[in-house]
Amino acid sequence: MIRPLLLVILVSTFAFGQKTTGITEKLIYEFDPARPVEHFDASPDGSLWFAVDGFAQIRNMIISGTRIEKEFNEIPVATAQIDPTNSYIIWMGLVRNIDLDGFNMTVTEVHKASLAKSGLVTDSIGAFTADYNSLYFSRNGEHFAALLPRANIKQQGVRDVVLLDGKVISTEYQRPRTFSFGTGSDTWAFRANDDEMDYLITKTGAQVVAKRDKNPYARPEEAIIRFFSPHNIALGGIVEGMDYNNNFYNSAALYKTSYRSAHRDSARHYMIFGNKVLPPHRWINNIAMDTAGTHIAYFGADPAWVPMGDERKGVVVLDGKVIAGPYASTSLLFMSPSGKHLAWTVKEGEVMKLYYNKKYVGDVGAGMRFVWSGDEKNYAYVTSNARGKSIVIVGNKESAPFDRTGRLGFSRDGKSLEFLGLRAHKLYQVKIKL
Numbered sequence: 486m487i488r489p490l491l492l493v494i495l496v497s498t499f500a501f502g503q504k505t506t507g508i509t510e511k512l513i514y515e516f517d518p519a520r521p522v523e524h525f526d527a528s529p530d531g532s533l534w535f536a537v538d539g540f541a542q543i544r545n546m547i548i549s550g551t552r553i554e555k556e557f558n559e560i561p562v563a564t565a566q567i568d569p570t571n572s573y574i575i576w577m578g579l580v581r582n583i584d585l586d587g588f589n590m591t592v593t594e595v596h597k598a599s600l601a602k603s604g605l606v607t608d609s610i611g612a613f614t615a616d617y618n619s620l621y622f623s624r625n626g627e628h629f630a631a632l633l634p635r636a637n638i639k640q641q642g643v644r645d646v647v648l649l650d651g652k653v654i655s656t657e658y659q660r661p662r663t664f665s666f667g668t669g670s671d672t673w674a675f676r677a678n679d680d681e682m683d684y685l686i687t688k689t690g691a692q693v694v695a696k697r698d699k700n701p702y703a704r705p706e707e708a709i710i711r712f713f714s715p716h717n718i719a720l721g722g723i724v725e726g727m728d729y730n731n732n733f734y735n736s737a738a739l740y741k742t743s744y745r746s747a748h749r750d751s752a753r754h755y756m757i758f759g760n761k762v763l764p765p766h767r768w769i770n771n772i773a774m775d776t777a778g779t780h781i782a783y784f785g786a787d788p789a790w791v792p793m794g795d796e797r798k799g800v801v802v803l804d805g806k807v808i809a810g811p812y813a814s815t816s817l818l819f820m821s822p823s824g825k826h827l828a829w830t831v832k833e834g835e836v837m838k839l840y841y842n843k844k845y846v847g848d849v850g851a852g853m854r855f856v857w858s859g860d861e862k863n864y865a866y867v868t869s870n871a872r873g874k875s876i877v878i879v880g881n882k883e884s885a886p887f888d889r890t891g892r893l894g895f896s897r898d899g900k901s902l903e904f905l906g907l908r909a910h911k912l913y914q915v916k917i918k919l
Contacts, residue, residue, distance in 0.1 A: 507918035508884060513905075514550055514912040522889070524562045527905035528571035529894025531914045533600055534905055535574055537565060546576055548598050551605050557594070564618050569718060570626035571892065573599040577618055577631070591616040591636045597651065610651045614640060623666040624716040630664040632675065647675060647686075658686055666716065667733040674729060685729050694729065711739040715778045724772050736778035739769060756781065756805070763805035764788070771817065775824030780804055782820055782827055787811035801829055809843055819855040826864070828855055839866070856892075858899035863919060865893050865902050877904060880919055887913075 513531065516522055520538040527534030536547045537560045544560045546553040557578035565576035575597055582590040595610040615633030622629050628650055635644035647655035647664070655661065658677035665674050674687045676694075683695040711726035712735040718724075726739060736758065742765065743752040753765035756772075758781045766785035773782045780803070787798040790811060800810030801818070812831035819828040828841045830853055839846040839853075841864070850869030857864045865879035867890050874886035877893065879902045887906035894903050902917040 508882065509916050510885070510906075510913040511915075512911055513914050516547075516907075516910045516912070518910045520545075522907060522910075524560065524565055525889045525891065525907055526565075526567050527891025528567065529892050529903045529905075531891075531903070531905045533567060533571055533574065534891060534912075535565065535567070535576070535598075536907075536912075544578070546578070546596075548574060548605055548607070549600060553596075553607065555594075561618070564620045564631070566620055566622070567892075568622050568626040568629065569624060572626055573597060575620055575629055575631065577620070579616070589616060589637045590614060590640075593618055593633055595631055595633075595648065595651075608651075610648065613646050614642070614644065615646060619662065619664070621664040621666070622718065624718055628666060630666075630673070630675075632661045632664055634660050634662075645677070649673065655686060658684060658691065661686070663728065665727045665729075665733070668716075672733060674727075674733075676729070709744070713737040713739070713772050713774065713781075715774050715776050717774075724774075726772065736774060737772065737781055739772070754785075756783070758805070761805070763802075766802075769802075771815070773818050773820040773827075775820055776822045777824070780820070780824030782818060784815040784818060784829075799831070801827070803827060809840065817853050821857045821861050821864075823861055826857065826861060828864070828866075839868075854893065856894065858895035859897065860899055863895065863899055863902075865895070865917075867893065875906070877902070877906075877915070877917070879917055882917055882919075884915060884917065 516538060520540045522536050522538050524537040534549055538545055538547065542558055544557045546560055558581040559579040560576060567574050578594045580592045582592060584590050592612055593615045594612045596607060597610055598605065598607045613633045614636050616636045617634055619632045631648040633646040643656055645656060645659055645661055646653055647661050659679050661675050661677050663676045667673060671688060674685060677684045677686055678697060681697055682693050683697060684691045685694045709728045711728055712730050713724060713726045714735045738757045739754060740757065741752045741754055753767060754769040755765040756763040756769065766788060768786045769783050771784050774780065782803045784799045785802045787800050787810060790798050797814055798811040799815035800807045812833065814832035816830040816832060816837060826842055830837055830839050830849060836848050837850065839849045852867060852869050852875060854867040863880065865877060867875055867877050870876055870886055874888065875890045876886050877884040877890060887908045889907040891905040900919055904915050906913045906915050
């Protein structure tokens with residue numbers, strides 16, 4: 486039986502023996518143990534959350550304690566997300582089907598859910614024959630895009646649908662992908678391709694950006710330039726750039742000295758930032774910027790170590806200057822909104838280590854997420870322990886282990902941290918006082 490609960494648990498110690506005074510857990514929901522939770526996310530204050538659970542081949546969506554009475558074969562992780570401002574949820578449910586020829590005829594149902602004074606509001610945006618879908622949000626959360634490619638190559642009728650804020654803006658171009666937002670709802674772009682050409686699709690139409698080589702083993706020689714701006718959304722500490730420039734506001738661009746496949750081993754990467762060319766590296770990745778676009782950081786190949794082949798030793802670069810490293814293997818990079826603080830994880834030996842402003846903080850596990858308080862005097866992060874359970878660390882306090890955790894958020898006064906945690910089929914609202 487699934488039921489909401491209101492029991493408050495005051496936690497004093499847990500398995501590691503560390504004192505956790507000032508940490509409270511309020512049990513707000515209990516899931517059915519026979520229906521394991523497969524996907525979960527929540528706003529920091531717990532006002533909006535969702536979970537995907539299932540039994541056998543059936544999957545259901547639960548939103549803020551309300552089970553949506555609609556059954557699906559799959560509700561993919563990539564297309565069930567809360568927007569960046571924690572205001573609404575976009576999610577897609579898949580109903581698997583086949584025709585007489587055995588081709589995939591999957592139907593995707595797109596839904597939007599939000600909370601109002603009257604309670605949960607759920608809207609069905611539409612049903613489309615599509616599979617391998619993708620979902621994108623603008624940084625401010627005001628806009629979202631859903632890309633729904635055809636379910637199979639022989640599909641007829643409406644296909645390759647692109648939705649912007651729930652309205653169809655394209656059904657003409659094959660295999661839509663890589664949607665990006667500019668400023669407002671009128672500035673957007675995505676990529677598409679057919680058997681011969683790659684296209685850039687904007688509000689004004691399509692333009693050819695490359696010819697496709699029909700040999701699937703051929704290395705592409707398209708001159709791909711990655712553009713970055715503070716509006717790019719970081720997912721798990723990795724910021725993705727756009728491989729096109731459609732008059733969007735961009736603070737930085739990643740270039741190569743050569744785009745020809747024959748020059749792959751000798752080409753160098755370099756950033757142009759603030760109209761300045763920064764020093765080249767064998768490779769550059771994990772670009773991070775502050776919200777004002779005045780500081781940039783990334784991992785780059787160690788310029789003092791250049792063996793044959795694809796070397797992996799990396800350094801941390803801030804505004805074009807190497808500030809840390811070299812490290813045998815780099816992982817994630819996080820910059821505070823003001824650009825005054827920088828955190829990164831690297832692998833040394835068999836251990837993943839966290840550094841903050843050049844200082845070693847401690848050993849960490851997988852699943853790192855990072856957040857700062859409004860004044861940036863405090864920070865918190867999610868990592869995993871030796872048993873693969875999620876733990877939240879802020880200051881000298883460490884939460885009890887959870888199977889999954891939602892988004893972290895500091896209170897307005899910066900004196901406490903909030904999040905939702907799932908443990909043993911029970912959902913807790915957690916508050917940590919600093």
